[in-house]
Amino acid sequence: MNPTRIKICGITRIDDAIHAARCGADALGFVFYERSPRHVEPARVREIVEALPPFVTTVGLFVNREVGQVRQIADFCGLDVIQLHGDESPAICRQLAPYRVIKALRLRDEKILDRLDSYPARAILLDAYVPDQFGGTGHRCDWQLAARVAREYPVILAGGLDSDCVAEAVARVRPYGVDVSSGVEQAPGIKDPHKVAAFIHKVKSVRNCGASA
Numbered sequence: 001m002n003p004t005r006i007k008i009c010g011i012t013r014i015d016d017a018i019h020a021a022r023c024g025a026d027a028l029g030f031v032f033y034e035r036s037p038r039h040v041e042p043a044r045v046r047e048i049v050e051a052l053p054p055f056v057t058t059v060g061l062f063v064n065r066e067v068g069q070v071r072q073i074a075d076f077c078g079l080d081v082i083q084l085h086g087d088e089s090p091a092i093c094r095q096l097a098p099y100r101v102i103k104a105l106r107l108r109d110e111k112i113l114d115r116l117d118s119y120p121a122r123a124i125l126l127d128a129y130v131p132d133q134f135g136g137t138g139h140r141c142d143w144q145l146a147a148r149v150a151r152e153y154p155v156i157l158a159g160g161l162d163s164d165c166v167a168e169a170v171a172r173v174r175p176y177g178v179d180v181s182s183g184v185e186q187a188p189g190i191k192d193p194h195k196v197a198a199f200i201h202k203v204k205s206v207r208n209c210g211a212s213a
């Protein structure tokens, strides 16, 4: 049985990053999408990354950015993984090699099952479908459909998770990992230390027999 990996996204402050790492987060996410209330400048992210312990994975979240800009920011900040949360094609994912890519897809209906094979991504992140929004909405996705996807692919479950619902979500979907942003905040971009601790504790206390390495 593998543990469910935990990513805390929308980090903008060193203290929030250190606290999440101490609580046991496997990965921290930084939003480079300028329209997000969690948007953070590369110079700040570099400072945060430099302050982190060595075994915490750092993830840059981008929405429809040009590949060269993604690479430049990721190199500058010292990021480990790229999360593409817009309409990026499979070809764009490939162009980012050797960076490991997480492709986020908004789960609207079963048609998603036909698209999955084309993505050369290390994992598929499933988020809620909300018209005209790319993510960070606090809305849940269809866990039943997500569970079907998770039987075939490494899935990172996202969308409206918090400490109240995450144990049930993991038990039902059996994802490789979970990702949370708004559900552990005091305000957009500002994490609530108690919510972060409670979320991580809940994930670590639930059995996930389906999670693959």
Ligand SMILES: O=C(O)c1ccccc1N[C@@H]1O[C@H](COP(=O)(O)O)[C@@H](O)[C@H]1O
Binding pocket: 009, 010, 029, 031, 033, 036, 037, 038, 061, 063, 085, 125, 127, 134, 135, 136, 137, 138, 139, 158, 159, 160, 161, 179, 180, 181, 182, 183
């Ligand atoms: O956090 C944002 O502002 C954001 C903006 C644009 C695309 C994705 C964004 N966040 C990601 O959305 C999902 C779900 O977030 P939530 O937990 O429902 O708030 C998650 O992967 C965030 O990293």
